[in-house]
Amino acid sequence: xxxxxxxxxxxxxxxxxxxxxxxxxxxxxxxxxxxxxxxxxxxxxxxxxxxxxxxxxxxxxxxxxxxxxxxxxxxxxxxxxxxxxxxxxxxxxxxxxxxxxxxxxxxxxxxxxxxxxxxxxxxxxxxxxx
Numbered sequence: 001x002x003x004x005x006x007x008x009x010x011x012x013x014x015x016x017x018x019x020x021x022x023x024x025x026x027x028x029x030x031x032x033x034x035x036x037x038x039x040x041x042x043x044x045x046x047x048x049x050x051x052x053x054x055x056x057x058x059x060x061x062x063x064x065x066x067x068x069x070x071x072x073x074x075x076x077x078x079x080x081x082x083x084x085x086x087x088x089x090x091x092x093x094x095x096x097x098x099x100x101x102x103x104x105x106x107x108x109x110x111x112x113x114x115x116x117x118x119x120x121x122x123x124x125x126x127x128x129x130x
Contacts, residue, residue, distance in 0.1 A: 003029065008124055015114075052077040 010027035056069040
């Protein structure tokens with residue numbers, strides 16, 4: 001759904017993979033305190049956030065038991081990514097770093113392409129599209 005300004009306000013996205021689907025409910029003009037849920041063949045995994053996970057609970061349907069999974073916390077939620085970027089920048093010729101860099105570029109392009117398709121399917125047009 002577009003806001004009166006023409007930008008996307010909220011929506012539902014279904015991503016289909018070979019063996020599972022992912023449903024995302026997005027919104028710039030809405031808030032939710034609900035956890036993220038991952039449904040498995042044996043139960044449900046609950047995450048308190050999608051960006052900075054601090055709590056994970058694993059519910060097993062058969063035993064009707066929920067186990068809390070400990071999450072190691074960094075002082076800054078972006079620190080591990082910053083370390084990875086620094087590693088690649090400081091040693092760009094190492095094979096692992098070259099591979100990681102290429103993998104990140106490929107993933108970024110794939111995400112960008114999907115976001116563009118979603119935006120276009122919602123009829124959201126930016127001046128640069130013309």
